Amino acid sequence: MLKVRSFRPRPPRQHSPEGVLNSLLDPIDRLAESVFSILILLTFTMAFRVIVQPDAVEAGSLTQGSVNDLAWAAIAAVLAWAFIDGMMYALFSLFERGERHRLLMAIHSAEDEREGLEAIAEELDDFLEPMTTPEGRLSLYRGIHGQLMQAQPRPIGFARYDFTGALAHVLVALISVLPALIPLVVLSRDPGLAILVSNLISFIVLFVVGYRWGMYTGTSPWRTALLLTGMAVAIVLVAIPLGG
Numbered sequence: 001m002l003k004v005r006s007f008r009p010r011p012p013r014q015h016s017p018e019g020v021l022n023s024l025l026d027p028i029d030r031l032a033e034s035v036f037s038i039l040i041l042l043t044f045t046m047a048f049r050v051i052v053q054p055d056a057v058e059a060g061s062l063t064q065g066s067v068n069d070l071a072w073a074a075i076a077a078v079l080a081w082a083f084i085d086g087m088m089y090a091l092f093s094l095f096e097r098g099e100r101h102r103l104l105m106a107i108h109s110a111e112d113e114r115e116g117l118e119a120i121a122e123e124l125d126d127f128l129e130p131m132t133t134p135e136g137r138l139s140l141y142r143g144i145h146g147q148l149m150q151a152q153p154r155p156i157g158f159a160r161y162d163f164t165g166a167l168a169h170v171l172v173a174l175i176s177v178l179p180a181l182i183p184l185v186v187l188s189r190d191p192g193l194a195i196l197v198s199n200l201i202s203f204i205v206l207f208v209v210g211y212r213w214g215m216y217t218g219t220s221p222w223r224t225a226l227l228l229t230g231m232a233v234a235i236v237l238v239a240i241p242l243g244g
Contacts, residue, residue, distance in 0.1 A: 024161070024164050024165050024167075024168035025089075025165055025168045025169070025172065027212075027216045028216070029089070029165075029169070030168075030172050031209055031212065031213050031216070033082065033085060033169050033172045033173055033176070034172060034173075034176040034205070034209045035206065035209055035228065035232070036081065036085070036173075037078045037081070037082060037172070037173040037174075037176045037177050038176055038177060038180070038202050038205055038206050038209075038232070039232055039235060039236060040074070040077050040078050040081060040177075041074050041078060041177045041180055041181070041198075041202055042199065042202050042203075042232065042236045043236050044070060044073060044074040044077065045070065045074065045180075045184075045195050045198050045199050045202070046199060046236050046237075048070050048195060064188045064189050064191065066191060067184055067188045067191045067194050067195070068184075068185075068188055070184065070195075071181055071184040071185060071188075074177070074181070074184075075174075075177065075181060078173050078174070078177050079170060079173065079174065081173070082169050082170045082172070082173030082174070083166075083169075083170060085169045085173075086165070086166030086167065086168075086169035086170055087166055089162070089165050089166050089169055090158060090162040090163055090165065090166045093158075093159070093161075093162045093165065094156070094157070094158055094162065097156055097159075098156050099123075101153060101154070101156050103119060103120070103123055103148075104148055104151060104153055105153060106119040107119055107120070107145060107148050107149060108148075108149070108153075113142075113145060116145050116148075116149075117138070117141050117142065117145055120141045120144055120145060120148075121137070121141060124137075124141070125137070128140070176205065176209075177202075179201050179205060180198045180199075180201040180202040180205065181198070182201075183195075183197035183198045183201065184198050203229055203232070203233075206228060206229050206232050207225045207226075207228070207229050208225070209225075209228065210224045210225030210226070210227065210228030210229060211224065211225040213225075213228065
């Protein structure tokens with residue numbers, strides 16, 4: 001579940017409810033957290049349906065309390081993993097600033113411009129090489145080198161947006177699973193129906209997340225949505241016999 005992120009600019013702040021999350025997390029972080037959270041919930045509900053429900057139904061012992069316990073256990077697991085993801089997000093943000101600091105110090109300590117340009121190329125070549133020429137990259141690196149030579153190193157430490165981003169992970173996780181949790185509460189008197197509706201909603205949300213992922217990455221939204229949903233089914237079916 002832990003995600004190593006590349007150097008990405010933070011999106012501008014917005015004032016709509018979705019815009020608040022946009023200002024704290026980039027789209028890939030939000031979409032990935034949504035997928036992970038739904039997969040955790042599906043692991044609980046599908047394992048309950050596959051392992052617990054058949055015996056319970058046959059014995060007539062499946063109760064409303066069982067579904068309530070399932071809902072509480074699932075939301076606790078989702079929030080726990082979201083908290084872990086959030087803390088790792090803050091740490092990775094700190095590591096990213098450390099990498100930038102290391103690059104700046106390498107340029108300042110370089111014996112000549114060539115050595116400084118090599119340090120910049122080492123950081124950026126993998127990203128820029130497929131879409132630029134060597135001459136274009138050299139011109140760009142010289143401009144970057146000139147700017148960074150004038151920059152002053154800053155102390156490395158946690159920033160406020162590291163922790164607001166961590167909190168956003170928890171909020172995204174909660175928002176993602178909330179639609180699928182509602183049937184477990186509203187329909188808890190019919191446990192089988194409650195779990196079935198919850199699973200269906202989870203897969204619908206996964207499909208929507210996959211569609212948006214496709215739109216964001218420029219791939220086919222429908223194909224991405226179907227692929228993500230199919231992979232989710234496979235992952236959950238593998239996770240259940242392995243203990244979740």
